[in-house]
Amino acid sequence: MKYAIKINNLTKGFHDKTNFMPKWLVSDSHKNKFYAVKDVSFDVKKREIFGVLGPNGCGKSTLIRMISTLLTPDKGSVEVFNIDALKKPGEIKKLINRVSVEASFFKRLSAKENLLYASRLYGIEDKVAIKKFQQILKDLNFPESMVNSQMMKFSRGMQQKVSIARGFITDPILILLDEPTTGLDPKSKLDVQNFILNLHAKKNLTIVISSHDMLEVEKLCDRIAIMDKGKIIAMGTSDELKEMVMKENTYELETSDSAKSKRSLQKFKQVHNIITHNGTVRFCTKDITLVADKITTTLKEKNIKFKNLKQVVPSLEDVFLEITGKSLEDRP
Amino acid sequence: MNKKWIQTKAFFFRELDMRKRSWSWQLVWIIYDLMWAMSVGFLGLGAAAVSGVEINTQQYVLFLLVGSFMWTYLSSIFGTVSWAVTWERWEGTIEYTFMAPVSRTIHLLGNSIFAIIYGLIRMVIVFTISAAVFNFTLTGANLMGAGIVLIFASISFIGLGMIAAVLPLISPEMGDKTTLIMEAVIMMVSGIFYPITVLPVWMQYIAKISPGTYALEGMRMAVIDGASVSSLSSFIWPLIIIGIILIPLGNFVFILGEKYVKQTGKLKRDG
Numbered sequence A: 001m002k003y004a005i006k007i008n009n010l011t012k013g014f015h016d017k018t019n020f021m022p023k024w025l026v027s028d029s030h031k032n033k034f035y036a037v038k039d040v041s042f043d044v045k046k047r048e049i050f051g052v053l054g055p056n057g058c059g060k061s062t063l064i065r066m067i068s069t070l071l072t073p074d075k076g077s078v079e080v081f082n083i084d085a086l087k088k089p090g091e092i093k094k095l096i097n098r099v100s101v102e103a104s105f106f107k108r109l110s111a112k113e114n115l116l117y118a119s120r121l122y123g124i125e126d127k128v129a130i131k132k133f134q135q136i137l138k139d140l141n142f143p144e145s146m147v148n149s150q151m152m153k154f155s156r157g158m159q160q161k162v163s164i165a166r167g168f169i170t171d172p173i174l175i176l177l178d179e180p181t182t183g184l185d186p187k188s189k190l191d192v193q194n195f196i197l198n199l200h201a202k203k204n205l206t207i208v209i210s211s212h213d214m215l216e217v218e219k220l221c222d223r224i225a226i227m228d229k230g231k232i233i234a235m236g237t238s239d240e241l242k243e244m245v246m247k248e249n250t251y252e253l254e255t256s257d258s259a260k261s262k263r264s265l266q267k268f269k270q271v272h273n274i275i276t277h278n279g280t281v282r283f284c285t286k287d288i289t290l291v292a293d294k295i296t297t298t299l300k301e302k303n304i305k306f307k308n309l310k311q312v313v314p315s316l317e318d319v320f321l322e323i324t325g326k327s328l329e330d331r332p
Numbered sequence B: 001m002n003k004k005w006i007q008t009k010a011f012f013f014r015e016l017d018m019r020k021r022s023w024s025w026q027l028v029w030i031i032y033d034l035m036w037a038m039s040v041g042f043l044g045l046g047a048a049a050v051s052g053v054e055i056n057t058q059q060y061v062l063f064l065l066v067g068s069f070m071w072t073y074l075s076s077i078f079g080t081v082s083w084a085v086t087w088e089r090w091e092g093t094i095e096y097t098f099m100a101p102v103s104r105t106i107h108l109l110g111n112s113i114f115a116i117i118y119g120l121i122r123m124v125i126v127f128t129i130s131a132a133v134f135n136f137t138l139t140g141a142n143l144m145g146a147g148i149v150l151i152f153a154s155i156s157f158i159g160l161g162m163i164a165a166v167l168p169l170i171s172p173e174m175g176d177k178t179t180l181i182m183e184a185v186i187m188m189v190s191g192i193f194y195p196i197t198v199l200p201v202w203m204q205y206i207a208k209i210s211p212g213t214y215a216l217e218g219m220r221m222a223v224i225d226g227a228s229v230s231s232l233s234s235f236i237w238p239l240i241i242i243g244i245i246l247i248p249l250g251n252f253v254f255i256l257g258e259k260y261v262k263q264t265g266k267l268k269r270d271g
């Protein structure tokens, strides 16, 4: 058995929420079904760290919920360690856990009370659980004195750390991390990422991680699936994915007026995939001479101050833009 | 076995911790229960003066108070079991509970054990204080009979609570409202402060299938008349039968509800 997860033609639709008529009044053919995940197939090998990358609403969480038996697929199959998720969800539950972006807790209870509740559900004795979560929280740089405070007093980052402890306290061999670092400050983000990598190095652990942070996915994952509108549109290692855009060269420059730079660059037919981000502008083109010559002069003519124009290795964002024609950071 | 025990403990202590963390609210509920029970007691004391007819006031007050105590207990059980689910929906923890390898039976059992103990504590407090205020004793009561009625009444109400718990599971907005209505209807048809014979005939049919009816009447016979266990059997048997039907039915309905929410994606907290 080589695979931790095997997914075949997985599909899940939801009824349109804009429909105000009670469901029983509407005949089946008129029910508007919209597909959050459509015909998705992929495998995850044992001990792999598999990333699911995509913009908001592309279906990442829906996919992860189906793997974790919280949603029943409309069509297709999910197998976790060769166990059919539809036929034997109970068997799978023992092996997996999930950390989600919204850290759901009993907010009035303390971190400790919440963690003990979670570990008892898996039949773990309190003594064992306490030892385990103390270690995990320490690894995550969570202040030990806070475990007896109520969750509602915690910042988002601290809640998320408790949420990660809840996920790992049961020693899962497959963990599903649904945007585990979204909304965390850079330091906490790093704490979480390092914790995940360290644990993966030590244990027999398969990880599925969803994110819309390409750098994170690139840093953590062995393989990445890029999702858009409920479908997987590309899959491979980050190098393989980048090769998809390698037929062109990617450039980057720094400027104080990225919007104006973008407009100027858009005038060139040979320039594609322009992304602006935090004072940098990236673009792709095959035509090297164009960059050295015309682009530089045009920007200077238009009085756009820029520096550090250089060729760079394409990022996953470039890949996403190349395939979908839109930026990963664009909100739908 | 040990594992199942730890899992049951999970639900029990979760409920207990929650009450501890909101102890001031528990105090409020108990005071409310107490004031309610005593008001009803005073209503009995005033009955003769209001109606201008001589009645056996002591008997009437006891009749009313037993109704109050039983209802404090039974509504606490019903409420605790069904509210446990509402709470989990609000917090969004239900996804984690449903993802754990724990059977629904254990889930509901853990909640129910807590519900019984918590309901008993509330009832004992209300009972002790009202007994002092209204100056009555249980000397003539058949306590064993009362205990048996209480046990089987609990089982039926846990079953009802389980069925009610499916409502907040399916729809968090509508669920808790419907649960309260359900409780109020059961209270009214079960003869909480009156014999069910005063109800319109069609309501009496509903009363016949309500476990509350047998619980209240059985409890009154045991406490007020000191009826023997064998003469209580006409109340105990219906409670046993209703319990045997409701508990597996509650479990079954809840599992159906779980299937439904997993199919429709209603488990998710926000939309």
Ligand SMILES: Nc1ncnc2c1ncn2[C@@H]1O[C@H](COP(=O)(O)OP(=O)(O)OP(=O)(O)O)[C@@H](O)[C@H]1O
Pocket: A014, A015, A035, A036, A054, A055, A056, A057, A058, A059, A060, A061, A062, A063, A212, B264, B265, B266, B267, B268, B271
């Ligand atoms: N339980 C549900 N009921 C109805 N619609 C849903 C449900 N879950 C998801 N959707 C819809 O399906 C689509 C995909 O949602 P999903 O949460 O899987 O996206 P996502 O990739 O996780 O997005 P995000 O990055 O915002 O977390 C969205 O349009 C969402 O509104």
Ligand SMILES: [Mg+2]
Pocket: A060, A061, A062, A101, A178, A179
């Ligand atoms: Mg999501």
